Amino acid sequence: xxxxxxxxxxxxxxxxxxxxxxxxxxxxxxxxxxxAAASSGASGAAEAADAAIGKIFNPSxxxxxxxxxxxxxxxxxxDPGNTYYGYSLNFARLYGRALLMFKSxxxxxxxxxxxxxxxxxxxxxxDAKTWTYKIRSGVKFEDGxxxxxxxxxxxxxxxxxxxxxxxGPTYLNALLDWPKGYKGAYKSKDADFSSAVxxxxxQTIVFHxxxxxxxxxxxxxxxxxxxxxxxxxxxxxxxxxxxxxxPYKFEKNEIGKGFTLVRNDQWDPATDPNRPAxxxxxxxxxxxxxxxxxxxxxxxxxxxxxDGLGIGNAALPKVLxxxxxxxxxxxxxxxxxxxxxxxxxxxxxxxxxxxxxxAFAADRSSLFRAYGGETGGISATAMIPKTLPGHKExxxxxxxxxxxxxxxxxxxxxxxxxxxxxxTNISYRTERTKEKAAAESLQQSLAKVGIKxxxxxxxxxxxxxxxxxxxxxxxxxxxxxxxxxxxxxYPDTYGFMQAIMDSRDVREAGNYNLSVKxxxxxxxxxxxxxxxxxxxxxxxxxxIDQMVIDxxxxxxxxxxKALYMRGKNLTNVxxxxxxxxxxxxxLGVQQ
Amino acid sequence: xxxxxxVPESASSAVPEAVVAGADVKAIEGRSLGQIAWRxxxxxxxxxxxxxxxxxxxxxAVFAPLIVGLLGHDPLQYHEDLVDSGxxxxxxxxxxxxWDFLFGVEPVNGRDIFSRVVYGARISLLIxxxxxxxxxxxxxxxxxxxxxxxxxIDTLIGRAMDVFLxxxxxxxxxxxxxxxxxxxxxxxxxxxxxxxxxFIIGFFNWPYLGRIIRGQTLSLREREFVDAAKSLGARGPxxxxxxxxxxxIAPILIYATLLIPSNILFEAALSFLGxxxxxxxPTWGGMLSEAARFYTIPHFMIFPGLAIFITVLAFxxxxxxxxxxxxxxxxx
Numbered sequence: 065x066x067x068x069x070x071x072x073x074x075x076x077x078x079x080x081x082x083x084x085x086x087x088x089x090x091x092x093x094x095x096x097x098x099x100a101a102a103s104s105g106a107s108g109a110a111e112a113a114d115a116a117i118g119k120i121f122n123p124s125x126x127x128x129x130x131x132x133x134x135x136x137x138x139x140x141x142x143d144p145g146n147t148y149y150g151y152s153l154n155f156a157r158l159y160g161r162a163l164l165m166f167k168s169x170x171x172x173x174x175x176x177x178x179x180x181x182x183x184x185x186x187x188x189x190x191d192a193k194t195w196t197y198k199i200r201s202g203v204k205f206e207d208g209x210x211x212x213x214x215x216x217x218x219x220x221x222x223x224x225x226x227x228x229x230x231x232g233p234t235y236l237n238a239l240l241d242w243p244k245g246y247k248g249a250y251k252s253k254d255a256d257f258s259s260a261v262x263x264x265x266x267q268t269i270v271f272h273x274x275x276x277x278x279x280x281x282x283x284x285x286x287x288x289x290x291x292x293x294x295x296x297x298x299x300x301x302x303x304x305x306x307x308x309x310x311p312y313k314f315e316k317n318e319i320g321k322g323f324t325l326v327r328n329d330q331w332d333p334a335t336d337p338n339r340p341a342x343x344x345x346x347x348x349x350x351x352x353x354x355x356x357x358x359x360x361x362x363x364x365x366x367x368x369x370x371d372g373l374g375i376g377n378a379a380l381p382k383v384l385x386x387x388x389x390x391x392x393x394x395x396x397x398x399x400x401x402x403x404x405x406x407x408x409x410x411x412x413x414x415x416x417x418x419x420x421x422x423a424f425a426a427d428r429s430s431l432f433r434a435y436g437g438e439t440g441g442i443s444a445t446a447m448i449p450k451t452l453p454g455h456k457e458x459x460x461x462x463x464x465x466x467x468x469x470x471x472x473x474x475x476x477x478x479x480x481x482x483x484x485x486x487x488t489n490i491s492y493r494t495e496r497t498k499e500k501a502a503a504e505s506l507q508q509s510l511a512k513v514g515i516k517x518x519x520x521x522x523x524x525x526x527x528x529x530x531x532x533x534x535x536x537x538x539x540x541x542x543x544x545x546x547x548x549x550x551x552x553x554y555p556d557t558y559g560f561m562q563a564i565m566d567s568r569d570v571r572e573a574g575n576y577n578l579s580v581k582x583x584x585x586x587x588x589x590x591x592x593x594x595x596x597x598x599x600x601x602x603x604x605x606x607x608i609d610q611m612v613i614d615x616x617x618x619x620x621x622x623x624x625k626a627l628y629m630r631g632k633n634l635t636n637v638x639x640x641x642x643x644x645x646x647x648x649x650x651l652g653v654q655q
Numbered sequence: 656x657x658x659x660x661x662v663p664e665s666a667s668s669a670v671p672e673a674v675v676a677g678a679d680v681k682a683i684e685g686r687s688l689g690q691i692a693w694r695x696x697x698x699x700x701x702x703x704x705x706x707x708x709x710x711x712x713x714x715x716a717v718f719a720p721l722i723v724g725l726l727g728h729d730p731l732q733y734h735e736d737l738v739d740s741g742x743x744x745x746x747x748x749x750x751x752x753x754w755d756f757l758f759g760v761e762p763v764n765g766r767d768i769f770s771r772v773v774y775g776a777r778i779s780l781l782i783x784x785x786x787x788x789x790x791x792x793x794x795x796x797x798x799x800x801x802x803x804x805x806x807x808i809d810t811l812i813g814r815a816m817d818v819f820l821x822x823x824x825x826x827x828x829x830x831x832x833x834x835x836x837x838x839x840x841x842x843x844x845x846x847x848x849x850x851x852x853x854f855i856i857g858f859f860n861w862p863y864l865g866r867i868i869r870g871q872t873l874s875l876r877e878r879e880f881v882d883a884a885k886s887l888g889a890r891g892p893x894x895x896x897x898x899x900x901x902x903x904i905a906p907i908l909i910y911a912t913l914l915i916p917s918n919i920l921f922e923a924a925l926s927f928l929g930x931x932x933x934x935x936x937p938t939w940g941g942m943l944s945e946a947a948r949f950y951t952i953p954h955f956m957i958f959p960g961l962a963i964f965i966t967v968l969a970f971x972x973x974x975x976x977x978x979x980x981x982x983x984x985x986x987x
Contacts, residue, residue, distance in 0.1 A: 507935060
């Protein structure tokens with residue numbers, strides 16, 4: 065899920081370079097995490113709902129034990145150069161070290177970038193076009209070979225080849241000044257790529273960008289810079305034998321079944337202030353049925369569900385009414401908004417009043433339930449999620465009890481010249497039961513004002529590539545409404561909004577922006593890129609948010625939440641704002 | 656299997672009677688074949704129970720709006736106040752069952768399960784009946800033609816049947832139902848989906864019946880009464896309609912009644928897999944498919960499941976009874 069989201073954001077990045085102005089540090093976001101209250105110490109071990117949000121549940125520094133994890137699917141890849149799922153970025157830090165990392169800390173503190181293999185955050189020069197990092201001495205591969213800057217340069221060059229490593233982020237491919245015709249470390253074997261990455265000595269690495277980019281440090285915490293030794297690199301097969309630099313290394317790895325991590329004796333804690341590395345062993349099963357996994361979490365057989373998707377619908381009626389089980393859950397807000405695109409390319413939705421009629425008629429309280437009710441989200445009236453700068457509630461389509469306003473909707477319909485309503489289609493992703501429920505809910509509430517919706521389910525793999533994200537298909541099949549959702553890549557509003565608001569990025573297919581084609585919005589986005597003041601940027605984002613909701617091209621439903629369950633006997637559990645799930649680096653096991 | 660007329664109990668006299676019965680009923684005293692079968696059927700309590708359930712289900716389907724008006728709520732109406740906003744499960748005991756909501760309510764949106772099961776009967780029975788009718792018409796026509804004319808016509812139709820029987824029906828149905836757009840052949844919405852399902856299910860099930868009819872026709876064609884009609888100068892159409900078809904009614908009826916439950920199951924399977932009638936129109940298979948996600952709320956699955964089970968069982972029992980009545984030699 066996150067992977068797809070991230071990919072477009074990366075594509076959008078080519079336009080993002082002008083961000084030079086905004087300095088490396090992100091705006092600190094007011095997270096859902098209330099202050100890490102005093103209670104965290106004494107009553108830490110007492111189970112309580114949301115005990116791992118904004119503070120550490122059951123803090124401990126005791127080492128030892130076996131941590132048991134399970135994943136509903138399989139990793140896109142364990143290869144640090146070929147992975148993009150949010151949970152994988154979180155998990156990879158156990159066996160690999162990138163130049164930087166997000167601090168392993170609860171709540172908003174987890175959004176802070178800290179140096180990992182590097183000695184400090186990046187030093188930029190030349191207007192944020194050149195970024196230099198110094199590597200700590202004493203960092204070694206699991207076989208004892210010291211890590212040099214050349215190893216990092218090699219891993220950056222190898223991930224460039226998207227035919228061999230298709231899953232990973234494309235940020236570095238787009239940002240760095242690669243030589244013309246460069247095809248990556250495999251196909252352009254001994255080619256010189258020093259125009260992109262330079263290694264003046266074994267401890268220094270310099271990145272040269274095509275255009276200034278102020279947020280480069282955010283890219284450097286991703287696993288693409290985890291070093292891969294050139295002589296051990298087997299291309300697509302490398303994920304079967306990943307060479308570790310982190311506190312754990314692979315003992316046994318059976319792709320499709322699971323793997324075991326054990327302590328890496330070559331990892332020197334003196335070089336790594338960020339990882340407590342509490343458990344002795346980490347056992348991971350993959351391909352476990354989601355409902356089965358929920359049951360095993362409840363029973364204590366598994367301690368962490370790696371995929372970070374939260375408890376499924378089926379287990380909700382079991383977990384929530386039971387105080388003992390509910391006390392083991394955390395229900396954080398995510399930087400994600402579930403919304404409906406109202407597509408102005410399809411008549412009669414080219415008329416703003418017809419679009420507004422939909423926004424007025426929609427039953428928000430019903431949509432709130434469709435998206436999972438209290439544990440699934442918070443009713444939304446704006447696009448920007450609560451934890452991002454620029455968030456402001458924009459309630460333009462108020463109705464009594466949020467049940468939808470039939471009168472105002474009818475008035476809008478009359479104004480649009482369709483007093484008796486009209487017919488259109490609504491698309492959603494077949495596999496996503498919440499989206500189906502949302503589409504049915506809209507069908508039900510819009511029918512009250514005569515707007516007849518036909519449900520159009522499409523497979524989620526191709527939802528954006530072939531269906532809702534392909535304007536020619538949308539027009540031909542008259543898809544007036546499309547259920548949609550979006551999550552942020554890194555904690556900045558730009559990473560959330562640009563890809564779904566900038567109309568200049570709309571391509572022939574694979575769009576995530578399905579309906580926002582407003583020149584004023586594009587103009588504002590350009591101004592934001594050039595604006596050095598974070599507060600002013602946030603203000604302009606709010607303006608964009610207001611504009612698109614006033615034009616009724618998007619209709620936000622809920623700010624996403626997920627319900628996570630802490631397995632039994634875990635210590636040091638917390639949700640960090642950067643991972644938006646349990647921070648896997650911090651976890652420990654009760655002895 | 657031989658001609659159903661060949662009834663040992665009613666002795667040899669029954670054969671000519673029944674044959675003439677087609678031409679002139681009143682002239683003959685005693686019981687016709689139909690009457691005999693009816694008497695046998697009446698004595699079969701299990702089959703009669705099945706028949707009563709079938710009639711009841713048909714009445715339910717026909718008078719669905721009336722029943723729901725009296726005992727339920729609009730099947731599409733949301734009752735979200737009856738669903739817990741945290742767990743999304745129905746409030747109250749037994750999935751929200753009450754006098755107001757006889758079978759409880761659905762999780763998430765609180766639709767009335769009773770009304771949805773009642774309305775689901777309409778779609779299920781409509782599709783099953785019409786699809787069966789389509790199979791019977793095609794199967795009988797082609798079966799009789801193949802059996803009566805023989806030769807290259809028989810070979811051609813026989814090969815066609817082989818092709819249809821070898822067809823991966825479920826896979827094809829999945830593909831076709833997925834590909835057909837929302838508007839086609841001048842139809843749209845539910846009408847189109849229902850028509851499509853009837854076509855898919857009916858069109859691909861005919862060879863089973865067709866083979867049986869062909870076999871029956873082959874044996875009937877060589878019988879004395881056909882020879883007699885031929886020697887009196889009767890031609891093809893007369894023989895088919897007057898001599899053969901009346902004797903084929905029994906196998907047609909039996910296989911039609913046994914085809915209906917399998918069609919109900921097939922429709923449910925297609926709806927379960929998401930290529931049946933589109934939501935929010937209630938169907939039993941579609942309800943089961945939704946209920947599968949809420950294994951912690953069993954009542955949601957029980958009622959549509961029971962509805963399918965009872966309907967299929969009733970048709971099968973009645974079909975078995977009918978076969979015993981019309982073809983006593985197959986009797987235990």
